[in-house]
Amino acid sequence: RARKFTYFFWTVTCGTISVFIITPPIEYKYSSIYHKFHENGTEYWTRERPMIFSSWFPFDKYEYSNYLIAYAFHTFTGLIGAAYHAIWDMFIVSMMIHSIGQLKILQLNLDDAAKCDQDENQAFSDRIKHRKLVDCVNHHRHIRAYTEDLNSIINPIMLFYFMICSVMLCCIGFQATLSDGFSFRLFFMSEYLVALMVQLFLFYWHGNET
Numbered sequence: 001r002a003r004k005f006t007y008f009f010w011t012v013t014c015g016t017i018s019v020f021i022i023t024p025p026i027e028y029k030y031s032s033i034y035h036k037f038h039e040n041g042t043e044y045w046t047r048e049r050p051m052i053f054s055s056w057f058p059f060d061k062y063e064y065s066n067y068l069i070a071y072a073f074h075t076f077t078g079l080i081g082a083a084y085h086a087i088w089d090m091f092i093v094s095m096m097i098h099s100i101g102q103l104k105i106l107q108l109n110l111d112d113a114a115k116c117d118q119d120e121n122q123a124f125s126d127r128i129k130h131r132k133l134v135d136c137v138n139h140h141r142h143i144r145a146y147t148e149d150l151n152s153i154i155n156p157i158m159l160f161y162f163m164i165c166s167v168m169l170c171c172i173g174f175q176a177t178l179s180d181g182f183s184f185r186l187f188f189m190s191e192y193l194v195a196l197m198v199q200l201f202l203f204y205w206h207g208n209e210t
Helices: 002-030 064-118 126-177 184-209
Strands: 035-037 043-045
Touching (some): 002 064, 064 126, 064 184
Antiparallel strands (some): 035 043
16 A cells, blocks of 8 residues: 555656646747737747746846756756655655554564464473563564654654645645636646645655554
């Protein structure tokens, strides 16, 4: 189940950054903001072109050749940022999953220790059973210390991250309500809204399992 959700998370991440990258040229081609008409009815496109990010360059970024350079730079930085963001999320989740896996291993070890009394051949002595229980207790102590250290590290980060994501969800939802009819920008905001909700669910679902 966790593996399937991880695949779904990476699919949403790749879809989000892909939509994020292709939005400016499609918007420039079809949006009425950049697509104008002269009084005689001839159409033209404005000199100003949409960018992936709001940024400054030491050259005229709306000139065609410079625009391609700026757009390529935005695409590269966007891919790097998306990869870093997704890998960081999966790193935190993998640490949560590690503690869950260790608890399941501890459960199996306890079941194995409990089966010592059920052995008809008396293959396991009381000494071996005692050693298994001691190992389980030590294992549980290590798991508890690990989870306490993990919580102390990520709790402040996750609180700040939750506040950021909550504000972003509200802003994106508000912008979506201001759109007149369906547009590619509205589709992008809706897809990004879904990605944020999946991201939050990824953290708190695994956190609840932990």
